[in-house]
Each structure stands twice: as C-alpha cells, then as structure tokens.
Amino acid sequence: MIRRSHLIAVRINRQFLRDRRFLGMSLLVPFLLMLLMKYIFDSLPGLVRLGVHISDYAIMVAAYLVFFIAFVLSTIVLVRDRVIGTLSRMFVCGYRRREIVLGYIAGYSTIASIQTVEVLLLTRYLFDVRLLPDIAPVLLTMLSLAVVSVGLGVFISNFARNEGQIFPFIPLVSVPAALLSGIAIPIDDLPLALQWLSYLVPLRYAADVLREVLVEGGDFTGALGPFLALIAFGVVLVSLASFTLKERE
Amino acid sequence: MTGASGEGGRAASAISIDSLSKSYSSIRALDRAGLEVPEGSIFGLVGPNGSGKSTLIKAICGILKPDSGRISVLGLDASRERARIRSRLGYMPQTPSLYEDLSPVENLRFFGGARASDALDADIEARLRFVQLWERRHDPLHTFSGGMKQRASLACAMLHDPQLLILDEPTAGVDPTLKQDFWRRFHELCGRGRTIFLSTNMMDEAMRCHRVAVIMAGRILVAESPEAIRSRGTTSVTLRLSGGSRTEELTDYPSELPRLLGEYGLAPEVEGISISRQSLEDVILAMLGGGGGETP
Structure with a gap:
C-alpha cells in the first residue's frame, strides 16, 4: 500500500516540477497576494489607531492561502483524472481507493510544504513576524492544514463530473472558511449559531493554534486542544475521502 | 485471416454476461445484454456510436456499476472480486487516458508499477518496441499524434501480459501497416491462450475476430462468428x-x-x-x- 501511494506521490510531484507555468504560478500567486495585503495594510494607517496589527493577520492569511490553494488544486486535479480516464485506469491497474487518497495527500503535501515555507518566509520578512523559536509547531500546523485541505478536495471532487462543476464549491468552502475561522472576525463576536458552526471549519483550529503560539506568545502545549482537533479533522476527512472516492460510475 | 478457433468445442467462458442493464437518467445504455466470450478467442463488439459498447466494456472492467444483471470474468464475480480480476486483466480505454506531461516510459512505469514485478523495465521496453514508440520513449505524450497516444495506451494495457485484454477501439487512428502488426499480435496472443475482447467500427477488423456481437441501443442483436452473421444476408x-x-x-x-x-x-x-x-x-x-x- 505504501509503495503504491509513494508511486502516486512521485508521479504528482514529477508532473508538478515539469509544468513550469504551473510551478511558477504556484509560487507567484502566494507572493503577489501577500504583497497586496502588505500594500493595503501599509496604506491604511487608521488600522493601527483601531488597534489592528498587520502582523497578527499576516500568519492567518498565510494559513488561509495554503488551505485554499491546496483545496482547489487537489479538487481540480482529481476531477481531471476522472474526466480523462486516468483515475479509472489507476483502478484497473490495481491502485486502491485508500492508496490513491494517501498518494494524493502525500503528493500535494509536498507542494503545500513548499508554499508553506514560502508564505512563512514572506510573513517573516514582509511583515516582520517573529517565527522563531516556534517554527516547528507553526510548520506542523500548516502541514496538517494542507492535509485537511487535500482530504476535503478529494471528498468534494466526488460531487463534480467535470472541472466546471468544481467552481460552485470553491466559494462554498472558501467564504465560510474566511468568515467563520476567526481570521477576519473574532469568533466571540459571531452570533451563537455561527459560533457553533465555526467548529465545522477546520481552518478555525489552525488559526487558534497560530494565534496562541505566535500572537499571544504562548507555547505549543497551550494550543494542543485545537491542534488535536485539526488532526482529528484530518483523519475524518481523509477517511471520508477514502470511502467515498468513486471507483465505479 | 478469419479464424474459427473460437468456434466449435465447449471452451470455457472468459467473460459471461447475463441480462445486464444500465441507465443514465432517461437513457438506457444497456438493455438486458447477454454474451459469452470463449477463452482463447478474439471477440469483437460492433455497433454504432452510442450503442453501449464502451458502457459494456467499462462494466466488464469493474469501473461501471450496472443497475441489474450479472457479469463473470475469468470465472470470478465482476462486482465482488474486482481486485482478483484486475490482476489478470488489461484495459485500453477509448481515449488514451495517460498523462500527457509524462513520457511513455513514465506512464507505463506508473501504471505498471501498481503490480509489483521484477520484469517491469524489460516489459516496458518490449511493449514500447512492439508499438514502435521505443525511439520516442522519453518524449512527453503531448508531443504525440492521436495514433501514437493510442499505441502508448495499448502498450500500457498489454504491459503485464494479461490473460484477458479488453480493448476499446484499439486501432482507431493507427496507420494500416501497424494495424496489420497489431492484428498479427492479437492472433499470436490468442494462440497462447489469451482472450481478447475488443470493440471496433471497422468491418475488416470484425472479419478477423472469431466471434462478433452486434450491439444496438444497448441490446445484443446477435453474437456469432462473422461468417455465420454474413450468411444471414442474401x-x-x-x-x-x-x-x-x-x-x-x-x-x-x-x-x-x-x-x-x-x-x-x-x-x-x-x-x-x-x-x-x-x-x-x-x-x-x-x-x-x-x-x-x-x-x-
């Protein structure tokens, strides 16, 4: 099983490295978005008077970007595999559902790791956020979040018959993630029903960990609760993706 | 060239299909289709576009769930024993279904790698030489013509020398000389006890099969030797x-x-x-x- 998942991950990364345009865009897009955010925040000095600190937001936005890009990429690529028939061919050649899901997660986690390192470097140097000595929990949280995104992407891909049908799902996942994760609006300020709903948003747990470790200056043990919740979310989504990946039309 | 080795005798069935039905919303893709494919024969499925050929082929390969009916492949239940069937089956879909940004070698290594084999590299070389793509083995597939992609796809299906080869229009876009080679190889494989089930639109190819089934609107109209079908005419x-x-x-x-x-x-x-x-x-x-x- 590990051998086959490894073959899938290697194949995905080989394709990723070979597609120069895709590679370039994958690195350029987070850079441009972080730069845009920096520019907006710098041009709004009133935010500081309101007590809004850009550095508090930078790492959250970085997490959001990793979550969003990994979700969109894995959904699109898996649907494309279904449309062109390579997914069926994988099944007929002997790959099994859980091997495929794990292979995709491993493959995209590599891509997401590169993006994570990139956004963390940008956060450090553009926004002057102090990442050391807590870099290990930050990386771990971001990577767990990427795994959750890929699991969600594989699960969502079951509901789309072609690439076009993915697009309605993108705002369905990305807008609640932005509004209910505590990144844009503090969860305590939300109506009670939405506070409950926020427990279903995996990005909330990643944001909780990052806030505790980087913004509040606490240590990782203090953020263990949300971190374990994020891991649990990952396990549930990856299992769900493995069970629901359609083998037969 | 018309063989008849699949005729006569009581050969065991490589594929046995009984009353298979499948609908897509209001469209009936398969309508109580039934077939027996003798082991060691070349069996051709002939019918117009949209007649249910690919649907039937996908059901045999276990990548399509029929609404009702039963399929047995190499003596195994196609819905319950998919993994065991797949280890002995090679499938070539109608579209190439390979990764365009990878080379033929990389594609074959990826798809063939799912089955652990010490001889994988030797098999890849043999199949790519057979489909005459060995010289282009490191070029990405997007630089290939449609017929070349078909050839790479056939090489992928034949890679592990499967007992049963299921080919959905294997010679579409392939030039006539190579088509002759393909057919020679199909008969040679058949001589070694392999079973080949293929769909085709070309009557000269149907004539080379041991048995031919005519499918229309999801129903099998007739399944006999090409000569027997021809004798139904005037x-x-x-x-x-x-x-x-x-x-x-x-x-x-x-x-x-x-x-x-x-x-x-x-x-x-x-x-x-x-x-x-x-x-x-x-x-x-x-x-x-x-x-x-x-x-x-």
Whole structure:
C-alpha cells in the first residue's frame, strides 16, 4: 500500500516540477497576494489607531492561502483524472481507493510544504513576524492544514463530473472558511449559531493554534486542544475521502 | 485471416454476461445484454456510436456499476472480486487516458508499477518496441499524434501480459501497416491462450475476430462468428442467358444455388453466372435498421 501511494506521490510531484507555468504560478500567486495585503495594510494607517496589527493577520492569511490553494488544486486535479480516464485506469491497474487518497495527500503535501515555507518566509520578512523559536509547531500546523485541505478536495471532487462543476464549491468552502475561522472576525463576536458552526471549519483550529503560539506568545502545549482537533479533522476527512472516492460510475 | 478457433468445442467462458442493464437518467445504455466470450478467442463488439459498447466494456472492467444483471470474468464475480480480476486483466480505454506531461516510459512505469514485478523495465521496453514508440520513449505524450497516444495506451494495457485484454477501439487512428502488426499480435496472443475482447467500427477488423456481437441501443442483436452473421444476408445470383438475364436473391446460397442451376442443367444457354454476396457490413447495417448510426 505504501509503495503504491509513494508511486502516486512521485508521479504528482514529477508532473508538478515539469509544468513550469504551473510551478511558477504556484509560487507567484502566494507572493503577489501577500504583497497586496502588505500594500493595503501599509496604506491604511487608521488600522493601527483601531488597534489592528498587520502582523497578527499576516500568519492567518498565510494559513488561509495554503488551505485554499491546496483545496482547489487537489479538487481540480482529481476531477481531471476522472474526466480523462486516468483515475479509472489507476483502478484497473490495481491502485486502491485508500492508496490513491494517501498518494494524493502525500503528493500535494509536498507542494503545500513548499508554499508553506514560502508564505512563512514572506510573513517573516514582509511583515516582520517573529517565527522563531516556534517554527516547528507553526510548520506542523500548516502541514496538517494542507492535509485537511487535500482530504476535503478529494471528498468534494466526488460531487463534480467535470472541472466546471468544481467552481460552485470553491466559494462554498472558501467564504465560510474566511468568515467563520476567526481570521477576519473574532469568533466571540459571531452570533451563537455561527459560533457553533465555526467548529465545522477546520481552518478555525489552525488559526487558534497560530494565534496562541505566535500572537499571544504562548507555547505549543497551550494550543494542543485545537491542534488535536485539526488532526482529528484530518483523519475524518481523509477517511471520508477514502470511502467515498468513486471507483465505479 | 478469419479464424474459427473460437468456434466449435465447449471452451470455457472468459467473460459471461447475463441480462445486464444500465441507465443514465432517461437513457438506457444497456438493455438486458447477454454474451459469452470463449477463452482463447478474439471477440469483437460492433455497433454504432452510442450503442453501449464502451458502457459494456467499462462494466466488464469493474469501473461501471450496472443497475441489474450479472457479469463473470475469468470465472470470478465482476462486482465482488474486482481486485482478483484486475490482476489478470488489461484495459485500453477509448481515449488514451495517460498523462500527457509524462513520457511513455513514465506512464507505463506508473501504471505498471501498481503490480509489483521484477520484469517491469524489460516489459516496458518490449511493449514500447512492439508499438514502435521505443525511439520516442522519453518524449512527453503531448508531443504525440492521436495514433501514437493510442499505441502508448495499448502498450500500457498489454504491459503485464494479461490473460484477458479488453480493448476499446484499439486501432482507431493507427496507420494500416501497424494495424496489420497489431492484428498479427492479437492472433499470436490468442494462440497462447489469451482472450481478447475488443470493440471496433471497422468491418475488416470484425472479419478477423472469431466471434462478433452486434450491439444496438444497448441490446445484443446477435453474437456469432462473422461468417455465420454474413450468411444471414442474401446472395444475389444473376444468370446471363442467351435471351436475357435472370437475378435471384438467395438467403442460403450454398444449398439453394444447386437447385437454381439444376433448373438449367447447366445448359449451353447459360453463358455466365455472377454471384454477389452481401458483405458483413451490409448484413450488420441491415440488422441495425438501415445503418442509421455513424458506424459501422
């Protein structure tokens, strides 16, 4: 099983490295978005008077970007595999559902790791956020979040018959993630029903960990609760993706 | 070239399909289809576009769930024992279904790698040489023509020398010389006990199969040897007589021709006989109701 998942991950990364345009865009897009955010925040000095600190937001936005890009990429690529028939061919050649899901997660986690390192470097140097000595929990949280995104992407891909049908799902996942994760609006300020709903948003747990470790200056043990919740979310989504990946039309 | 080794005898079935149905919303893709494919034979599935060929093929490969009916492949239940069947089956889809940004070697190594084999690299070389892509083995597939992609796809299906090869229009876009090579290889594989189940739109190919099934609107109209299907057609016999000519349509010319000629006792006024027999294509088109479809 590990051998086959490894073959899938290697194949995905080989394709990723070979597609120069895709590679370039994958690195350029987070850079441009972080730069845009920096520019907006710098041009709004009133935010500081309101007590809004850009550095508090930078790492959250970085997490959001990793979550969003990994979700969109894995959904699109898996649907494309279904449309062109390579997914069926994988099944007929002997790959099994859980091997495929794990292979995709491993493959995209590599891509997401590169993006994570990139956004963390940008956060450090553009926004002057102090990442050391807590870099290990930050990386771990971001990577767990990427795994959750890929699991969600594989699960969502079951509901789309072609690439076009993915697009309605993108705002369905990305807008609640932005509004209910505590990144844009503090969860305590939300109506009670939405506070409950926020427990279903995996990005909330990643944001909780990052806030505790980087913004509040606490240590990782203090953020263990949300971190374990994020891991649990990952396990549930990856299992769900493995069970629901359609083998037969 | 028309073989008949699949005929006669009581060969075991490589594929056995019973009353298979599948609908997509209001469209009935398969309608109580039934088939027996003898082991060690080349079996051709012929029908117009949209007749259910690919649906049937996908159901056999276990990547399509039928609404009802039963499929047995190599003696195993196709819905319950998919993994065991797949280890002995090679499948070539209608579209190439390979990664365009990877080379043939990389594609074959990826798909073939799912089955652990020490001989994988040697098999890849042998198959790519057979489909004449060895020289281009490191080029990405997006630089290939449609026919070359088909060849790479066939190499992928044949990689592990499967007991049963399921090929959905394997020679579409392949040039005539290579097509001849493919067919030689199909018969050679068949001689080694392999079973080949393929769909085709080309009647010259159907004639090379041991058995042919004609499918229309998801129903199997007939499944016999190509010669037996052809004999369902009529034969037009025209006698040129000294006082004119006489044409008769015979449904079973081997038995009816002697009677017809007997009337004349092959008298001197019979100056010539011409026989025009319906082709397999004519017979199949007649079965399909005048050939409303784009194919065969």
